[in-house]
Every structure is written in C-alpha cells, then in structure tokens.
Amino acid sequence: xxxxxxxGYVAFVALGIVLGLIGAGGSIMTVPILVYLMDVxxxxxxxxxxxxxxxxxxxxxxxxxxxxxxxxxxxxxxxxPAILGVYLTRRVLxxxxxxxxxxxxxFSLGKDVxxxxxxxxxxxIMSLSMIRxxxxxxxxxxxQPASINVPLVAILGISVGVFTGLVGAGGGxxxxxxxxxxxxxxxxxxIGTDLLIIAAKSLVGFVGEAQVVDSIDYxxxxxxxxxxxxxxVIGAHLNTRVxxxxxxxxxxxxxxxMGIYIVAxxxxxx
Numbered sequence: 001x002x003x004x005x006x007x008g009y010v011a012f013v014a015l016g017i018v019l020g021l022i023g024a025g026g027s028i029m030t031v032p033i034l035v036y037l038m039d040v041x042x043x044x045x046x047x048x049x050x051x052x053x054x055x056x057x058x059x060x061x062x063x064x065x066x067x068x069x070x071x072x073x074x075x076x077x078x079x080x081p082a083i084l085g086v087y088l089t090r091r092v093l094x095x096x097x098x099x100x101x102x103x104x105x106x107f108s109l110g111k112d113v114x115x116x117x118x119x120x121x122x123x124x125i126m127s128l129s130m131i132r133x134x135x136x137x138x139x140x141x142x143x144q145p146a147s148i149n150v151p152l153v154a155i156l157g158i159s160v161g162v163f164t165g166l167v168g169a170g171g172g173x174x175x176x177x178x179x180x181x182x183x184x185x186x187x188x189x190x191i192g193t194d195l196l197i198i199a200a201k202s203l204v205g206f207v208g209e210a211q212v213v214d215s216i217d218y219x220x221x222x223x224x225x226x227x228x229x230x231x232x233v234i235g236a237h238l239n240t241r242v243x244x245x246x247x248x249x250x251x252x253x254x255x256x257x258m259g260i261y262i263v264a265x266x267x268x269x270x
Contacts, residue, residue: 004037004039005037005038008033008034008037008038009224011029011033011037012052012224012227012228012231013231013234014231015029015227016228016229016230016231016232016233016235017235017238018235018251019056019060019228019231019232019235028122028123030049030169031045031049031116031119031169032119032258032262034049035116042112042115042116042119043112044213046094046115046119046167047209047210047213048216048224049169050086050090050165050203050206051202051203052221052224052225053198053202054201054202054203054205055199055229056225056228056229057195058203059229059232060232061192061196061198064188064192064193064195064196065192065196069191069192070189070192070195071183071185071190071192071193072196074179074183074185075193075196075197075200077150077153077183078153078157078175078178078183079196079197079201080154080157081157082157082158082160082164082175082197082200082201083161083205085158085159085162085164085165085201086162086164086165086201086202086205087161087165087201087204087205087207087208088162088165089161089162089165089208090205090208090209091209091212093162093165093166094165094166095212097114099111099112101114115167116262116266117262117267118167120258120259120260120262120263121263122163122167122169122259123256123258123259124256124259126169126255127252127253127254127255127259128252129252131252131253131256152182153178153182153183156178160174160201161201164201164202164205175198176190176194179193
C-alpha cells in the first residue's frame with residue numbers, strides 16, 4: 001500500500017468525523033479522495049461515491065426513524081422522482097455521454113475532466129452554503145402550507161436526482177430547503193427525511209451504475225464504506241466538545257479551496 005492510498009483511508013475516517021460533528025457536508029470530499037488519493041477514475045469514483053454516501057446517509061436516517069423524526073409521505077413525494085432521476089442518470093444518461101464531451105479544433109474536453117470540473121463547481125456552491133449558514137445566515141423556517149405542490153416538488157426531486165447521478169454527491173443542501181419551505185417540516189424532521197431521501201436515491205443510483213459497469217471492485221468498496229461510519233461514531237463523541245459553527249466555517253473554506261484546486265488542476269492538465 002503506497003502512502004497516498006494510506007492517506008486516503010485516513011481521509012475517509014476524517015470525512016466521517018466531520019459528518020458526525022456538523023451533520024452534513026463531509027460527503028462532498030468523497031470523489032476527490034477517490035480520484036486524487038486512491039487513483040480511481042472520475043467516472044468510476046462518482047459511482048463509488050453513491051454507494052458510500054448512500055450507506056453513510058442510511059446509518060443516520062435509521063437513527064432519525066427510530067426517534068420518529070422522518071416524514072415518510074414527503075420522502076415518497078420528493079424521493080420517488082429523485083430516485084428515478086438518479087437511477088436513469090447512472091443507468092442511461094451517464095454512459096451515453098460521449099468521450100470527449102467537446103472536440104472543437106485543437107480543443108478537446110474529456111469526459112473525466114468534465115466530470116471533475118462539474119464536481120468542482122458543485123463544491124464551490126456547497127462551500128458558500130456552508131460558510132453562509134455558519135456565519136449566522138437565517139436558516140429556513142418551517143411553515144404549514146395548506147397542501148404540498150406535488151408536481152413542483154416532483155420536478156425538483158427529479159432534477160436533484162439527475163444532478164446527484166452526474167456528480168455522485170448527496171445534494172442534501174438542495175433538498176433540505178424544499179422539505180422545510182414547501183413541505184412545512186420542522187427542521188429536525190426535515191433533516192431525518194433528507195437523510196432518508198439521500199440514502200435511497202444514492203443506493204438506487206449505485207444499482208443503476210452496477211448494471212452497466214463491470215469494473216466495480218466490491219472488496220475495495222466494502223472496505224472504504226466502513227471508514228466514514230467509524231468516523232461518524234468518533235465525531236458524535238466529539239460533538240459536544242468542538243464548536244460546530246467554527247468547524248463548519250473552516251470546512252467550508254477547505255471545500256472552496258479544494259474546488260478551486262480541482263478546476264486549476266484539471267484545466268492545466270487538460
């Protein structure tokens with residue numbers, strides 16, 4: 001085992017610790033760890049990420065379900081089209097994307113480079129969301145609408161599913177405001193529902209991936225999945241000792257720097 005791979009294993013434990021401390025956001029680092037430390041191709045890394053993110057989210061969702069802090073109706077309304085979106089993306093859309101994506105004269109944009117640039121843009125958006133919320137930005141306040149706008153929620157669900165299928169990340173920061181503002185869910189119930197949706201769509205997306213990709217290393221994946229779960233246990237124990245808002249700000253800036261690094265690296269190497 002080389003040093004980079006060893007550091008990758010440590011990084012997955014650290015990722016879980018961050019998730020245990022601040023409750024979200026850590027999974028954004030899954031794809032960069034796989035690509036830059038474990039030498040997994042970007043296309044395969046986004047598929048692996050779905051399995052890792054889905055399993056990690058499921059572990060959290062089970063805890064919320066046990067406490068009765070999940071809304072199964074809203075999970076079905078939003079989650080069903082999201083699951084459909086991510087499954088079809090990994091099963092049909094992603095394999096159909098040409099490589100190179102663009103080939104104009106002397107300029108050629110490979111599929112793997114395009115995936116990493118798209119993921120980096122997602123990281124930058126995610127980092128801004130984390131920094132803003134940790135600096136006292138107003139969190140969405142739950143409402144009690146007369147009825148759920150099912151068609152609109154379904155459209156948002158399938159859109160999030162497609163995006164998740166492309167970048168391999170959970171997209172929880174996009175789902176949570178919808179559950180609170182349009183579903184009228186209390187924040188804790190929205191978080192539990194969010195985790196349930198992320199778990200379902202990520203794991204189903206990975207099933208779609210497995211149906212079209214023959215090069216999945218299930219032994220490697222099984223070993224990786226356990227590491228963030230171990231980290232979550234550690235992070236949960238540290239939760240009362242470390243100021244979550246400060247950690248969230250620091251991690252947000254770290255994610256932003258990583259996003260900038262990925263864009264620069266992929267553009268210069270391309």
